[in-house]
Amino acid sequence: MMKLVFFGAGAVGASVGGWIAEKHEEVYFVDKPEIVDRLREDGVTFYQQGEEKRAVNVKVKAACDISEIEDPDVVVVSVKNYSLDPVARMLKDKVGDLPIIVALQNGVENQKILPKYFSRVLYGVICYNAWLDKPGTVGFQKRGPIVLGALDDEMKFEAKMVARVFNKGVETIVTPHIQDAAHSKIIINLTNSLTTLVGHKFREISDPALFQKLLTNLTYEGVRVVKAAGYGECKLGGMPSWMVMEMATKLPPFISKPIFDKNVKKMVVSSMAQDIIQRGGGDSELDTINGRIIELADQFGVDIPYNRAVFKMCKAEFAKPKFEPLDVRDVWAEVSKNIR
Incomplete structure (x- = not known):
């Protein structure tokens, strides 16, 4: 045996x-x-x-x-x-x-x-x-x-x-096709950085519409990067497809919001939030998840303003002796500076 x-x-x-x-x-x-x-x-x-x-x-x-x-x-x-x-x-x-x-x-x-x-x-x-x-x-x-x-x-x-x-x-x-599967999962895991940064599941989200805008653009940027790098989509056990992620950024909110709300409802406390918020640690998978997407974006020339801004904020905030989640409006104010 x-x-x-x-x-x-x-x-x-x-x-x-x-x-x-x-x-x-x-x-x-x-x-x-x-x-x-x-x-x-x-x-x-x-x-x-x-x-x-x-x-x-x-x-x-x-x-x-x-x-x-x-x-x-x-x-x-x-x-x-x-x-x-x-x-x-x-x-x-x-x-x-x-x-x-x-x-x-x-x-x-x-x-x-x-x-x-x-x-x-x-x-x-x-x-x-x-x-x-x-x-x-x-x-x-x-x-x-x-x-x-x-x-x-x-x-x-x-x-x-x-x-x-x-x-x-x-x-x-x-x-x-394990590389396709691993990179498809990285796209899903991009959400962990933002949900940790704003304390999703630990505090009220002050502006759900901004939260939706940030989260959907994070993942769609990830899709664009992974496609540019030559990896294919791997459907992962009921997680949103790449087409759904794209549509979430392009459809009017009255259509996309119910789908987004349904997916957010499924979210649990991410492993990153467990590391940073629950255990109060400084170590996280930020570099190996979000950092990987930034590395590929640099390599293949893909513009990813949302991911770059969120990564930079997470780096700064997670390094503080005591992390306190940010208001989603403050996160948006910082991200919007990067959007041309």
Whole structure:
């Protein structure tokens, strides 16, 4: 039986690992001692949004050090990009290059980091929203899917083998177009910067129309950049299509507003907001998500005033000792200076 180790029991690691552990015995978690104690004692509890009373609890195995787990076949790395390099270096020292590595980060920074240490790497794109209530307790909007792939054809067999086990707990689709999937997800993740900057879900949005204008232009600029870079659209588990994102910026508000409101209603507290607002940290995925779009825009000559302004504001505000969300009207005042 394939032995899976989940390194990191945050919202993604706990949800994917918990779902698989329900049906597959050889699942282990590795995390900090206080989290491992909670996992050993209480297991992983997961519930679908709005159905807290039907939460499922799964007993799991957990360790503070991956060296305690003998001969893992697959190591699923579910830490954020900003922690990835030291984690990868440590894993290489402790488990060598024998296990298959499955990377579950947003963006494509993991494609630069992990091949420095490992020869067999698969990349998973998470196509659902999840959040951690406390260590070992995770909520989710829907159960998957995950899009899984590699950077070359040599990992086809490994991808199918891993997907077979993942599919015991969560729909997992193997794709030969992982770059398209990763960049399609980056577009969706662009919203995390703005929603964090204005404190969406933490305070009232003073001007919903401006919020809509900012958010829809952020994502449509992302679509234009990703298209210019030569990547194709990958439909990600019910998330808005590129055509919908374009129409949202071009249709009159009385038509686009109901669609926008429906999509905003689906939003949960983003992983960036969890990092910056809930945990009060200074590290976030801003550089690897929004920074990637700016990098591609520079490379392919695409004008993206909304993204540049929001990125600059986030950089300044997130670096402050205590971040306080901005009023959306103040954000718009700054962005509008960039629009020709």
